[in-house]
Amino acid sequence: MFTIDAHLDLSMNAMEWNRDLRLSVSEIRTKEKGMTDKPDRANGTVSFPELRKGNIGLVVATQIARYVETDSPLVGWNSPEQAWAQTQAQLAWYKAMEECGELTQIHDIETLEKHLVIWNNESPNEHKAIGYILSLEGADSLIDIRYVERAYQYGLRAIGPAHYGKGRYAQGTDATGGMGQKGIELLKEMERLNIILDTTHLCDDSFWEAMDNFSGAVWASHNLCRSLVNHNRQFSDEQLKELIARDAVIGGALDAWMMAPNWQRGVSTPKMMNCNLEVLIDHLDHICQLAGNSLHIGIGSDLDGAFGTEQSPYDLDTIQDLQIIPSLLAKRGYSPQDIENIMHGNWLRFLRKNWC
Numbered sequence: 001m002f003t004i005d006a007h008l009d010l011s012m013n014a015m016e017w018n019r020d021l022r023l024s025v026s027e028i029r030t031k032e033k034g035m036t037d038k039p040d041r042a043n044g045t046v047s048f049p050e051l052r053k054g055n056i057g058l059v060v061a062t063q064i065a066r067y068v069e070t071d072s073p074l075v076g077w078n079s080p081e082q083a084w085a086q087t088q089a090q091l092a093w094y095k096a097m098e099e100c101g102e103l104t105q106i107h108d109i110e111t112l113e114k115h116l117v118i119w120n121n122e123s124p125n126e127h128k129a130i131g132y133i134l135s136l137e138g139a140d141s142l143i144d145i146r147y148v149e150r151a152y153q154y155g156l157r158a159i160g161p162a163h164y165g166k167g168r169y170a171q172g173t174d175a176t177g178g179m180g181q182k183g184i185e186l187l188k189e190m191e192r193l194n195i196i197l198d199t200t201h202l203c204d205d206s207f208w209e210a211m212d213n214f215s216g217a218v219w220a221s222h223n224l225c226r227s228l229v230n231h232n233r234q235f236s237d238e239q240l241k242e243l244i245a246r247d248a249v250i251g252g253a254l255d256a257w258m259m260a261p262n263w264q265r266g267v268s269t270p271k272m273m274n275c276n277l278e279v280l281i282d283h284l285d286h287i288c289q290l291a292g293n294s295l296h297i298g299i300g301s302d303l304d305g306a307f308g309t310e311q312s313p314y315d316l317d318t319i320q321d322l323q324i325i326p327s328l329l330a331k332r333g334y335s336p337q338d339i340e341n342i343m344h345g346n347w348l349r350f351l352r353k354n355w356c
Contacts (some may be wrong), residue, residue, distance in 0.1 A: 001326055002120060004347040005319070006060040006221040006251040006300035007200075007222035008046060010132070011090035015306055021047045022102060025318045043308025045318045048102050051130050056076075057119035058106065058219055058344075060300070061094070061132040063087040063156075065237040066163055067140035074165050074206045076140070083141035091154060094132065099258060104129040116348075133351075135198060135221065138163030138172070139186060148189045157192055158221070160198035162206060170206040178209040191216040196354065197242065199223075200300075203232060211242055217354040218246045222300035224283040229261045234305035244291045247294070249346045251300020252284050256311045259283065270314035273300045277321075279312045281328050284342065294338040298346045299325070 013019045017038060035041040051059070065086035066076035097103040106112050115131040135158035142148055142205050150163075161183060162172030169183040179187070184351045187210060190197060196348045199207055210216075220243055226234035235243070235250075243250060253289040257263035260275040270276070284297045303312065303319050315324065326339045334342070 001055065001323065001343050003054060003056045003322055004058045004344045005051075005056050005074055005303075005322070006298055006347060007135075007220070007248075007253070007305070008059045008061050009064060009137070009302075009305050010046070010059070010061045011093050012064055012306075013044070013046065014064065014093050015086075015090055015207055017044075017304075019044065019047075021097075022049075022100075023047055024049045038306070039331045040304070040306065040308030043310050044304050045308055045312060045316065046304040047318075048130060048245070050178045050320045051316040052128065054318075054322050055119075055125060056130070056131070056319065057125070057128065058131040058347075060158065061103075062135050062136050062137040063141070064137040064163070065090075065141045066138055066165075067168060072165065077221050080143045080168065083203060084147065084270065087136070091134075094134070095265060098129075101127070101129055102305055104131050105155050106131040106133050106337055109352065111350075112220075112351055114354065129246070133157050134160050135196075136160065137198075138167060138201070139169040140167055142169070142186070145182075145185050145189050148186065148195070149193060152195060153195045156195065157329065158196035158198050159186075160200050160202075160221070161186060161210070162201050162203070164201065170210070171203045172201045172206075173203065175203050177203070177333070178205045179213075183209070183312045188216040191269050192213070194354070197300040199239075199248075201233070204236075204239075207235075207239055211246075216351070218243065218248045219350060220248060220250040220300075222251050222302040222305075224253055224258045225286045227336060228283055228286060229258055231258070233258060240287055240290055244287075244296050247296075247350075249296055249298050251298045252280050252289055253300055253348070254280060254312055254316065255302055255305065255307055256313065269310070270312065275313055276315045277324055279313065281332055284329075285332060291337050294334065294341045295349075297342055299343065 032042040065083035068076035163172035171177040260273040
């Protein structure tokens with residue numbers, strides 16, 4: 001089934017992990033054997049060949065570069081200007097991948113519909129360019145509000161104002177506090193340009209302030225349910241209901257610590273915690289029960305978002321295995337139409353509505 005994945009850190013893997021995503025996952029793992037600089041070395045799951053094998057023809061792909069203050073425990077850049085420069089290196093990689101035919105940027109309704117025709121023409125996927133919608137995960141790299149339009153001009157179509165910790169425009173996972181004046185100015189400029197607000201990673205205070213000050217299109221690219229795993233990274237039922245009321249789509253993430261309660265980083269394993277793809281269905285189903293339908297969920301895997309198979313469902317070896325999900329949904333009683341909604345239809349409906 002044609003599949004859309006609404007969150008992949010492709011350029012981060014290329015530029016910081018030094019992975020050539022044109023290679024197979026097996027080849028990338030072989031190259032990384034014995035490397036210890038990253039926790040997921042030799043455990044990666046994402047590459048262009050695997051996306052094509054999995055019929056994952058459209059993704060939301062990120063730029064990401066955090067600014068950190070001197071006393072921050074988080075890794076990042078020491079100035080917004082350095083963070084901006086990092087996102088521009090990531091952009092250059094996306095453009096290089098376009099030039100060699102691996103990727104094609106999707107930024108409006110015309111490019112979307114043209115791309116869907118190519119990916120649904122029943123010819124082999126082997127030489128098809130994978131469509132990507134450019135998203136910024138954490139807005140710290142936007143030096144000032146003028147840079148929002150500059151980024152829009154090169155194709156940026158979604159922004160998550162915060163990532164982890166304290167941000168320049170909003171507060172993220174494990175932080176508290178609202179967005180403040182700079183954050184509200186960011187929201188207004190996004191609304192003017194019709195840039196999608198990605199609420200993923202917003203702390204509770206910033207989430208509700210964003211809801212009060214933004215009238216544009218909203219999604220949560222990669223999120224799960226706090227009622228199943230109690231952590232501030234997840235959304236509460238009240239937040240999920242607000243997103244549903246805003247006609248948002250919430251992409252189910254595949255980071256095991258978010259899926260299974262009581263995960264201990266560096267200790268737990270997916271099999272130890274009985275974390276398989278069925279657990280993702282538990283989270284997706286919870287959102288469907290809140291909504292009363294299947295119109296507000298999709299896939300936003302976050303695979304290789306600084307983790308690999310050591311922190312992914314144990315029945316997933318590569319991203320190609322997203323194709324296991326339709327059978328799991330059918331087993332839970334989801335109809336063929338529901339399954340199409342979840343695998344691609346809801347994201348397409350969202351884009352067609354908001355890009356028209």
